[in-house]
Amino acid sequence: MTDDTSNVIQSLSVAEVADVELYHPKSWITKYVFSQDAKIIAIQYSITALSIGLVALVMSWLMRLQLGFPGLLSFIDADSYYQFMTMHGMIMVIYLLTALFLGGFGNYLIPLMLGARDMVFPYVNMLSYWVYLLAVLVLVASFFVPGGPTGAGWTLYPPQAILATTPGKQWGIIVMLVSLMLFIVGFTMGGLNYVVTVLQGRTRGMTLLRMPLTVWGIFTATVLALLAFPALFVGSVMMLLDRVIGTSFFMPAIVSMGEQLPYGGGSPILFQHLFWFFGHPEVYIVALPAFGIISDLISTHARKNIFGYRMMVWALVAIGALSFLVWAHHMYVSGMHPAFGYFFATTTLIIAIPTAIKVYNWVLTLWRGDIHLTVPMLYALAFIVTFVNGGLTGLFLGNVVVDVPLSDTMFVVAHFHMVMGIAPIFAIFGGIYHWYPKVTGRLLSDTLGKLHFWVTFLGAYAIFFPLHYVGLMGVPRRYYEMGEMAFVPPSTATLNAFITVVALIVGAAQLVFVFNLVRSLRRGRPAGGNPWGATTLEWQTPQTPPGHGNWGKTLPVAYRWAYDYSVPGAAQDFLPQNQPPVPRTA
Amino acid sequence: MRTAVALALIVLGSVVFHLLSPWWWTPIASNWAYIDDTILITFWITGVVFAAVVLFMAYCVFRFRHREGSRAAYQPESTRLEWWLSIGTGIGVAAMLAPGLVVWHQFVTVPDDAVTVEVVGQQWQWSYRLPGADGRLGASHVAYVSPDNPLGIDPKDPHGQDDVIVQGEPLHLELGKPVKILLRSLDVVHDFYVPEFRAKMDMIPGTVTYYWFTPTRVGTFEVLCAELCGTGHSHMRGSVVVELESEHRTWLLQQKSFAQLRAPVRADAGN
Ligand code: HEM
Ligand SMILES: [Cu+2]
Ligand SMILES: [Cu+2]
Numbered sequence A: 001m002t003d004d005t006s007n008v009i010q011s012l013s014v015a016e017v018a019d020v021e022l023y024h025p026k027s028w029i030t031k032y033v034f035s036q037d038a039k040i041i042a043i044q045y046s047i048t049a050l051s052i053g054l055v056a057l058v059m060s061w062l063m064r065l066q067l068g069f070p071g072l073l074s075f076i077d078a079d080s081y082y083q084f085m086t087m088h089g090m091i092m093v094i095y096l097l098t099a100l101f102l103g104g105f106g107n108y109l110i111p112l113m114l115g116a117r118d119m120v121f122p123y124v125n126m127l128s129y130w131v132y133l134l135a136v137l138v139l140v141a142s143f144f145v146p147g148g149p150t151g152a153g154w155t156l157y158p159p160q161a162i163l164a165t166t167p168g169k170q171w172g173i174i175v176m177l178v179s180l181m182l183f184i185v186g187f188t189m190g191g192l193n194y195v196v197t198v199l200q201g202r203t204r205g206m207t208l209l210r211m212p213l214t215v216w217g218i219f220t221a222t223v224l225a226l227l228a229f230p231a232l233f234v235g236s237v238m239m240l241l242d243r244v245i246g247t248s249f250f251m252p253a254i255v256s257m258g259e260q261l262p263y264g265g266g267s268p269i270l271f272q273h274l275f276w277f278f279g280h281p282e283v284y285i286v287a288l289p290a291f292g293i294i295s296d297l298i299s300t301h302a303r304k305n306i307f308g309y310r311m312m313v314w315a316l317v318a319i320g321a322l323s324f325l326v327w328a329h330h331m332y333v334s335g336m337h338p339a340f341g342y343f344f345a346t347t348t349l350i351i352a353i354p355t356a357i358k359v360y361n362w363v364l365t366l367w368r369g370d371i372h373l374t375v376p377m378l379y380a381l382a383f384i385v386t387f388v389n390g391g392l393t394g395l396f397l398g399n400v401v402v403d404v405p406l407s408d409t410m411f412v413v414a415h416f417h418m419v420m421g422i423a424p425i426f427a428i429f430g431g432i433y434h435w436y437p438k439v440t441g442r443l444l445s446d447t448l449g450k451l452h453f454w455v456t457f458l459g460a461y462a463i464f465f466p467l468h469y470v471g472l473m474g475v476p477r478r479y480y481e482m483g484e485m486a487f488v489p490p491s492t493a494t495l496n497a498f499i500t501v502v503a504l505i506v507g508a509a510q511l512v513f514v515f516n517l518v519r520s521l522r523r524g525r526p527a528g529g530n531p532w533g534a535t536t537l538e539w540q541t542p543q544t545p546p547g548h549g550n551w552g553k554t555l556p557v558a559y560r561w562a563y564d565y566s567v568p569g570a571a572q573d574f575l576p577q578n579q580p581p582v583p584r585t586a
Numbered sequence B: 001m002r003t004a005v006a007l008a009l010i011v012l013g014s015v016v017f018h019l020l021s022p023w024w025w026t027p028i029a030s031n032w033a034y035i036d037d038t039i040l041i042t043f044w045i046t047g048v049v050f051a052a053v054v055l056f057m058a059y060c061v062f063r064f065r066h067r068e069g070s071r072a073a074y075q076p077e078s079t080r081l082e083w084w085l086s087i088g089t090g091i092g093v094a095a096m097l098a099p100g101l102v103v104w105h106q107f108v109t110v111p112d113d114a115v116t117v118e119v120v121g122q123q124w125q126w127s128y129r130l131p132g133a134d135g136r137l138g139a140s141h142v143a144y145v146s147p148d149n150p151l152g153i154d155p156k157d158p159h160g161q162d163d164v165i166v167q168g169e170p171l172h173l174e175l176g177k178p179v180k181i182l183l184r185s186l187d188v189v190h191d192f193y194v195p196e197f198r199a200k201m202d203m204i205p206g207t208v209t210y211y212w213f214t215p216t217r218v219g220t221f222e223v224l225c226a227e228l229c230g231t232g233h234s235h236m237r238g239s240v241v242v243e244l245e246s247e248h249r250t251w252l253l254q255q256k257s258f259a260q261l262r263a264p265v266r267a268d269a270g271n
Helices: A006-011 A028-033 A038-068 A078-114 A122-141 A172-200 A213-244 A268-301 A309-325 A340-366 A375-398 A400-406 A410-440 A446-473 A491-523 B002-020 B033-063 B079-108 B245-254 B258-270
Strands: B115-122 B125-130 B164-167 B171-174 B179-185 B190-194 B199-203 B209-213 B219-225 B238-243
Touching: A038 A078, A038 A122, A038 A491, A078 A122, A078 A172, A078 A213, A078 A268, A078 A410, A122 A172, A172 A213, A213 A268, A213 A309, A268 A309, A268 A340, A268 A375, A268 A410, A309 A340, A340 A375, A340 A400, A340 B033, A340 B079, A375 A400, A375 A410, A375 A446, A375 B002, A375 B033, A400 B033, A400 B079, A400 B199, A410 A446, A410 A491, A446 A491, A446 B002, B002 B033, B033 B079, B115 B171, B115 B190, B115 B199, B164 B258, B171 B245, B179 B190, B179 B199, B199 B209, B238 B245
Parallel strands: B115 B179, B171 B238
Antiparallel strands: B115 B125, B125 B164, B179 B209, B190 B199, B190 B219, B219 B238
């Protein structure tokens, strides 16, 4: 794999962007606010996403307080519980995870890792952020409109989403749909950029099969998102029309609270298909970038090439493609035709195979490695534990008949938190500890990082592992209060209180993380250009943090794949991608 | 070292919790013991995989942690190993999927001798309709819903007149008799869920969905709504009584038919 590539280099025709004076920012505003530099846009995305994520975190405390100590906080009634739940779920999945992985990590890493000067359409890239920010502000506005935010659940199933018996019927649901549509518009601008940059903006020698897996993950996820979000967009438009001008796309004839409503002929289940045609790929939109990041973290911090690189790439692509064939596994008990069950159970369980290959290759990369237990590495290990745990419970829920008793119970809540809540968040934490030194030039505090890690990892596991068993007993999800359930032993109340206490502690640990981020800006140890001894191009920039245009006068050339760690015979235990091969003698 | 131990303890803790905690499924009261069996198979296979992966990681972290002067091996890939692992995974997946699909086939194949019972959901209560002497349920539509026709039965359909209507009371089912539950909603999506029966299905306004089971244990069981249906979702409870045939017949005789329920209204109108 350390092959000489002089031939490849010559045959590649890459549009090399000279370091032109033209588009350098002229003022502070164009440099830091309306910036067209992907790196600044990445930071803007990340700060916005993390800030709104903190709101979702607070919502989770409020929900947990109600579940652990029912009635303790008198201002949480059923309506507000469902409003917190909806906002928590929606923010976490879309406005935090999707935005942070693609808009944050994508913008920062794609150009740098590929040896490009910037995204190919910097102006559209800038717009993408501002539209995203607008989407977030509209979302936040829903807390202040009459009636408050919608409480329809993050799945927004009609008819209840637009009926008066669901909180937020007046304005909340409208504001939510508008915000989602804005998000999709903003994302599409960014997403086209990421895809075109990966396809067209690579530097010389950076063949597709030399790209770091982080880029592969973000690239595949972006393609999925570009194909999946339109389904949500269409669904949102139709629901908005149902709500505002009284069409009946999703609304059959209904008697609500004794009153005949002026709807008729629509199909509620059509919305579910549209939603999950988006919703399932969405799971992979947040998982694939995490897969990529974790691969690079493990490889770098174990000083060993990722095991089975080509298989890892194909697995990413295969998972991405298959993810469009499994959406109805969220609808096994929706009343759709039962014959679909056979098909979707089979496709769903087939996805387990490429996914399992990824897991094997991660742990096989550890084998005979030289493992440095840095904070990014710890987070990578924690990612594997939680992802494997959540992935395996997916085999329960994907296996159609097993899903029948478990669906819509707390088992599902436990499952998806492990696999698409906690695991991707761990990849984000690992990624932030890993790349913060490149972004700021300083290392995050290791002591605070380890404190943050251990509390978050053990705490999150303690929150969500027992919850599976609450669901197995039969406790449904989205229950404002359990009340008396004959089949639930009284000890469950104690378990719920325990989970709540742990959730509050884990929440507090996130403040340590925020503190670390802010403190290390000034007080962190200077990192130098390549503190981890990593091979990929972003660590080889002439300046840290990299300047506008990334590379100074000349673009780097990629001579090798991204994983030349501990190559036998090499002096150092890593060979940067832009290090030319030693000329062969004789 | 600490990290390796922590990883191993997570596996150990999970297994101990699984075996010793008091939280487990409630005893089954239907014929779907097969579903429980498939869950057990899945627990075994996934449990073994989880333990194997995490313990392997723990071992690697312990054995290959960085020491002064140590250096990693260089090994880009091993096609053979990757193939073996893929095949092994495929077999494990098939071992879970095959029984799952067989049981799903049973789940969606309603036996011919099943009796029909209709469950109607509306915010936030359950109502039930059982066929009368003619053994058939009358047609229905939400357009017919009115105070004296709460379930929207077509007043012109002769099959509907003798339908038994149960409102605000438990549903009674006969022990050992397969029952096909027809599910209908008047307003939003609900889900008729009795944990002991292991079965559930959404009820979608505008269509009729169904599932079937055979009650296998006498007793009173709690009905929960398992699909978010607005503010009152968690309060949408009810109960089902499973009893012997003779008791069930007595109960049925005490219930009012659609025609009987409407009779006083008509009498009032005549005065
Ligand atoms: C320690 C952190 C977290 C805690 C304590 C927590 C807690 C909760 C709780 C209590 C619920 C409501 C369960 C119910 O009543 O059905 C919930 C729902 C949800 N959470 Fe989290 N959560 C956390 C992190 C996350 C993360 C990181 C994600 C990212 C994917 C996430 C996504 C969701 C989603 C999608 C829902 C479903 C909302 C709905 O049912 O409409 N959560 N969470
Ligand atoms: Cu899915
Ligand atoms: Cu409900």
